[in-house]
Amino acid sequence: MKCGRGALVVLEGVDRAGKTTQCKELVRELQRSGRAAEMMRFPDRTTMIGQLISSYLEKKSDLEDHTVHLLFSANRWELVPEMKQKLEKGISLVVDRYAFSGVAFTSAKPGFGLEWCKSPDVGLPKPDLVMFLQLPPSVAAARGEFGTERYETSVFQQAVQSKFDQLMEDPTVNWQVIDAARSVEEVHKDIKQFAMNTINAVEKQPIGDLWK
């Protein structure tokens, strides 16, 4: 019987890198192998704060840039009690985007420094593993047109990628860069291996605090 905590595993990456596809595959695989695992995604559009964010992303409403940044962060914080409860019960969480996306997207806007953008997320449950799905823009383009939501332009996505590059220089976060230009199955194999190793390694460790 396992009595350790679950692992907090995050998938990040630019638009269409395959985050959602791979999160679902990973949860399915973990469950198939008898491990407790659940998927979460940010923003979680189902909460009241999430509905404000959703309306903003769909361009149905406008919000001031600092305000929307803080709402994205609040949307993560409001889920923290549930996340901690699950992790402590031994459920591993596979999370589709987290604070790194929050920081990369806002800091890609003019006038926003990385440190200011990080500050509201300082102290969130620290991911045990962050897998960054790396995809060249040309391959991403071949996966279909951009949608109609806010931020879905190639110029903005390139600015976001360079902010991710800066965040990945931080050695206090356990980053793994994954080549996402391969088939779904090949990418999944790598992701599964990194996730399994992490789940086994952190069972007896306390949950850390992000950027603290």
Ligand SMILES: Nc1ncnc2c1ncn2[C@@H]1O[C@H](COP(=O)(O)OP(=O)(O)OP(=O)(O)O)[C@@H](O)[C@H]1O
């Ligand atoms: N390895 C892959 N090879 C080819 N196509 C893929 C691969 N992984 C995902 N796709 C396809 O690319 C598209 C984007 O995948 P997915 O929605 O998982 O990406 P995402 O990173 O979650 O995107 P977004 O940031 O927009 O939410 C989908 O049509 C998906 O079927």
Ligand SMILES: [Mg+2]
């Ligand atoms: Mg997605």
